[in-house]
Amino acid sequence: MDYETEDFVFDIEDGMLRKNWLETLCVSASVRSLGPRAFEKCEQLESITVDPDNPFFTSCDGVLYYKTMTTLLRYPQARREERFEIPDGVRQIAPYAFKDCEYLRQIIMPSTLKTIGEQAFEGCSHLRDAAIPASVTDIAEHAFGYFYHVKTIYGSPRSAAARFAGKHGIQFLSGPVPPLPEDFEILKNIFVKYHGIRRNVVIPDGITVIGKDAFAGSDVQTVYIPEGVTDIENRAFAFCPLSAISISGSVRRIGDEAFRRNTVLTAAVIPDSVEEIGKDAFNECKSLNSLMIGSGVRRIEANAFLNCKHLRKVTIPPSVTEIGHHAFGFYFQNPLFFEGCHRIKKFSIRGMKGTAAERYAGENRLFFEEIL
Numbered sequence: 001m002d003y004e005t006e007d008f009v010f011d012i013e014d015g016m017l018r019k020n021w022l023e024t025l026c027v028s029a030s031v032r033s034l035g036p037r038a039f040e041k042c043e044q045l046e047s048i049t050v051d052p053d054n055p056f057f058t059s060c061d062g063v064l065y066y067k068t069m070t071t072l073l074r075y076p077q078a079r080r081e082e083r084f085e086i087p088d089g090v091r092q093i094a095p096y097a098f099k100d101c102e103y104l105r106q107i108i109m110p111s112t113l114k115t116i117g118e119q120a121f122e123g124c125s126h127l128r129d130a131a132i133p134a135s136v137t138d139i140a141e142h143a144f145g146y147f148y149h150v151k152t153i154y155g156s157p158r159s160a161a162a163r164f165a166g167k168h169g170i171q172f173l174s175g176p177v178p179p180l181p182e183d184f185e186i187l188k189n190i191f192v193k194y195h196g197i198r199r200n201v202v203i204p205d206g207i208t209v210i211g212k213d214a215f216a217g218s219d220v221q222t223v224y225i226p227e228g229v230t231d232i233e234n235r236a237f238a239f240c241p242l243s244a245i246s247i248s249g250s251v252r253r254i255g256d257e258a259f260r261r262n263t264v265l266t267a268a269v270i271p272d273s274v275e276e277i278g279k280d281a282f283n284e285c286k287s288l289n290s291l292m293i294g295s296g297v298r299r300i301e302a303n304a305f306l307n308c309k310h311l312r313k314v315t316i317p318p319s320v321t322e323i324g325h326h327a328f329g330f331y332f333q334n335p336l337f338f339e340g341c342h343r344i345k346k347f348s349i350r351g352m353k354g355t356a357a358e359r360y361a362g363e364n365r366l367f368f369e370e371i372l
Contacts, residue, residue, distance in 0.1 A: 023078070027064070029053035034064075034073060036095045036117075043100075045076045060087065072097050079103060082126075082197065083180060086110050093120045095140070102126055103197060106180055111135050116143045125149050126197045131177040132161035139164045194218050203229070210236045212255075225251065232258050234278070249273050254281050256301070263287060272296045277304050279324065284335055286310065295319055300327050307331045308344075315350040315371070316357035323360040330364075 023044050029051040039045060047062035058067050064074040071092040075084065077100050085108040086093070095117035098104065106129045107121070115138045121127055122145035132139070134156040143164075144150050153170050154177040155161035165172035183196030189208040194201065199221040203210065205228065212233045215223070222244045223237070229248055234255040237245075242262040247254075249271045256278040259265065265285050270277065272294035279301035282288060289310040293300075295317045302324030305311060309331045316323070329347040333340025348367040351357025361368035 023047070024049070027051065027054060027057055027059075029055075032056050037099075039074050039077065040096065040099065042077055044078050046078045046080070047076055048074060065090070075101055075104075077101055082106065084108070086113065088112055091115065093117055095119055096122065099123055105129070105197060106177065107131070108177065109133055109136070114138065116140060118142055119145060121145060121150070128152065129154065129177050129180075131155065132159070132164075134159045134161075136160050144168075144170075194220065202226075209233060212236065213238070215240055231255070234258065235260065237262065247271055247274075252276070254278055256280055257283065260284055266290065268292070270294045270297060275299070277301060279303055280306070283307055293317060293320070298322070300324060302326060304328075307335050312344065312346055313348050313350065316355070316360075318352045318355045318357075320356050323356050327360070329366045 024047045027050045048059050048064040050057045050059045056067055058065055065072055069089050071094055072090050073094045075098045080103050082105040088110045089112050091112055092115040096119050098121045100123035102125050104124050104127050108131050111133045113136050118140040120143050127149055128151050130150050131154040137160050139160055153161050153165040153172050157174050162172050181195045185193040191207045191210045191214050194215045199219055201220050202224045205226050207229055209231045214236045216235045216238045220240050224246045225248050227248045227250050230250055230252050232254050235257045238257050238260040240262055242265050251274055253276045257280045259282050260280055261284040263286050266287050267290040269292045273296055274294055275296055275298050277300045280303045282305050283303050284307045286309050288308045291314050297320050299322040304327045306326045314328055329344050331342055348369050349357050349361045350369045350371050353370050358368055
């Protein structure tokens with residue numbers, strides 16, 4: 001949504017713009033001062049414009065500067081570009097200028113730059129590389145925040161950048177910053193690694209294997225797995241905030257820990273093509289409350305659905321001949337150290353009499369509901 005400051009507003013102080021729905025802001029001609037943290041709560045802000053008659057401020061490509069274009073004041077928090085090159089002529093990056101800009105992965109600074117302000121890049125959780133020119137002589141103590149997400153600083157030896165990197169234990173390399181890697185690292189028909197930061201991912205056609213740790217620990221929230229994929233390897237989607245998955249009908253195997261600790265995942269549909277669900281495949285998916293297991297599954301390994309505390313009922317098809325230890329119906333009070341094993345209250349297994357489903361229920365003293 002758009003918002004324009006009122007004509008009678010002269011000073012925008014810290015916290016004044018507490019509008020987390022704001023997408024576009026127009027600074028009116030009357031505004032003469034801005035607090036360094038004025039935009040802190042504008043979590044959806046994608047663009048800032050300025051009335052041409054304003055004598056103090058201007059904007060360029062949606063980024064806010066002083067009128068002289070020598071100080072960059074604020075980069076919109078929700079802007080989706082992953083790489084940003086600060087224009088020539090800018091001499092100062094103001095305090096908090098890029099605060100919480102989580103889409104940024106790389107920043108390039110001009111040879112005119114002199115100063116980087118306090119907490120200028122605080123909360124830029126995906127910012128990995130920064131190229132700081134030799135012209136910079138003053139870098140604030142916490143310019144990159146209190147927790148250093150930046151892994152590498154590129155610049156000139158014996159520069160302020162080199163000293164800053166050494167002081168804070170950040171890798172320093174001389175020379176220009178390399179280009180960002182492609183989001184998808186693919187080797188022949190194997191999806192090797194996801195390097196992107198986008199939350200909704202469609203895996204391209206032609207992939208047959210989603211490799212080990214391919215998305216592990218990423219911020220992906222939804223993923224579409226196309227036809228042709230036959231294997232989801234170990235930990236492929238472990239420790240992700242997946243809220244939805246779409247597994248194609250060509251997948252035959254779901255590997256060990258493939259979806260482990262996807263804590264917001266509420267539903268999973270295992271297609272008929274899947275023959276094996278690996279060990280710990282959905283372990284610690286604590287929000288999972290709906291599970292459909294396809295008619296082709298033969299083996300469900302140990303701990304496959306352990307610690308799924310909201311899963312209270314599962315129907316196991318007669319095709320399943322092997323169910324591993326603690327595959328269903330159990331959780332640990334302390335999953336990290338396997339302490340305090342408990343049965344999930346009112347957990348029930350539905351299946352046909354004389355099958356692995358009935359045997360598992362009986363051996364583990366779980367309620368069994370026969371289906372005909």
